[in-house]
Amino acid sequence: MADLLKLATAGSVDDGKSTLVGRLLYDTKSVLADQMEAVERATVGGGDPDLSLLVDGLRSEREQGITIDVAYRYFATPRRSFVLADTPGHVQYTRNTVTGASTAQLAVLLVDARTGVVEQTRRHVAVMGLLRVPRLVLAVNKMDLVDFDENTYWRIAKEFTGLTDALGYAEDAVVAIPLSAKKGDNVVLASPNTPWYEGPTLLEHLESVPVEGADHDAPFRFPVQYVVRPRTESHPDYRGYAGLVAAGTVRVGDEVEVLPDGLRTRVEGIDTADGELEAAHDGQSVVLRLADDLGIARGAELAAPGAPEPVTEFDATLAWLHEKPLRPGARLLLKHGTRTVQAIVGAVTHRLDTEDLSVVEDPGELGINAMGQVSLTVSEPLPLDRYDDVAATGSFLLIDAQAGDTLAAGLVGRPLVARPLEVH
């Protein structure tokens, strides 16, 4: 059975990202006739259909000719199915890049061959690196406008891998492809215009790149979503703990720790509506039956013994997503796994300067689209992993308690400081 690759695309304004996504959909025959007719009707001035119109969905986007919101696209080849998070390029929508990156196994970053790596590219790479998107592709677009010049491609590719090296990406995790989304060169079909390029086309690469099998090897983590207690005639005494395996593997008979209390028990059974399982892996929704009734409710986390001690004070890196800036002393809600607690922001200790990717100390506050390092205090102990160890239980949201808005994406630990990104 075919597998699934989740990818995100990012680029700055006018890099031709919507055209590239439209091209992928069109050339994989994922565009159906009525959609294509609508594009042809809407293309200004006749000529070749404007493939970007396939993806710019909201009216304000069509009016401004830019993409504002993350759009999800689906296409498939015989080898693989793809979910593509198409994220906007403009600086004021960087929060959408964070959103796309949070679930991506691979990110495609676009640059215009005429301008090469720009501030926006550096910002996007920094986001992808901080969120540890496992694989990156640099799409050097508009090669037709630089006469498919080999030196231009190599110069841009070299500058880009300089960035990714600094972020800790291995050489084989990064690929740079010269292409023209508008003309189709090296998107799906190999281009006759780049005889000097021996690598894969973009689609070939997406079809063959190993899918990082999430966190199979990570320690078992299972935030409890819901307690299933039917109290029906057929199941009068059934009690099971429903959730999605966030990381690792659980087997019948395994000892587990109940966090944050620290009590221990054993897994008696792994249930699904289709029958019992011997084991469940990350990404699977199951119901666990336990040997003891420990009064477990939604918000608890079941974990392999040896998980970090739950804490009420910790450091984290934030991607700040809201117009209202973050200042020390702010009182917010924090959602981690299936538990929401109160939080107070202590010091804002560092901010990433997205111009040169240097780290600024004591910035005072974080504005929209800023990434920075903070200290947090929460009202109840939380079973946190470092994001770099277990992303699923090392991540959290900050939420405005009154308005309900999502304010920040949080990564437990100090990845911003641990990985200096300065590149000159």
Next chain:
Amino acid sequence: MTATEPVTSIDQLSALESEAIHVMREVAGEFDRPVILFSGGKDSMLLVHLAAKAFWPAPIPFPVLHVDTGHNFDEVIEFRDRVVARYGLQLEVARVQDYIDDGRLTERADGTRNPLQTTPLLDAIAEHRHDAVFGGGRRDEERARAKERVFSLRTAFGQWEPSRQRPELWNLYNGRHKPGEHVRVFPLSNFTELDVWRYIAREGVELPSIYYAHTREVFSRDGMWLTSGPWGGPRDGEEVVTKTVRYRTVGDGSCTGAVESTAETLDEVLAEVRESRLTERGATRADDRLSEAAMEDRKREGYF
């Protein structure tokens, strides 16, 4: 992880199923009065099927709500009632006809009632104080839906404001809302039409018979095969013919078109969906063709 046991990642349909079940359990855990929108169509039937799996062996902890346009296919209503009985569900019905009868809504000149569903839907949500409303919408359906969140915040007027939609990170959903607001929840967001049919086939999910090929008297309007019914029949010059057809979507009878098809079995439907060159909405929904931004406008008003 022992070295002797290779781990294979779960297949794509199982991954989609787990994701949908996760979403449903989050709603059960965080909301007070969720409801499933249930038309008897394939996507809403999938919601019921997934809810049954999500809470097994307990019964589905949500009621279902049908917005009844009054332009129904008999087969679908019969199916709806059978599903409600089989799963022991509580059925709420919001009737467009009631609104037309007492003058709160006026029949449109074209006889189409899909756009009239919004008011009865919002009234029913307010009356039952539903704070989460499950819909079967998928992001592959249409361009405005491609930008929809899994948790989609609606104002007290049911409106969808693109600028107020929250970033959705990892699988941490933020369901906070003010009194009177509610959240539309779309567990099938990442399914495509083909995934839906492959999942229906894998799970043996029963559907109303009109999804499979049958003979029916139809007439052609606006490039679609419509069926005559209490909502009105062919106009002058619209010739009635007998065709072998099936439906790809189930909606208001006045504006849901059938497609010519001989696919009588699930396997045949699957093969047909694989080869189709039209989207299901483009092929069968007159109301989505009204304008370039038809769906976006109706979403803003509080439509599904």
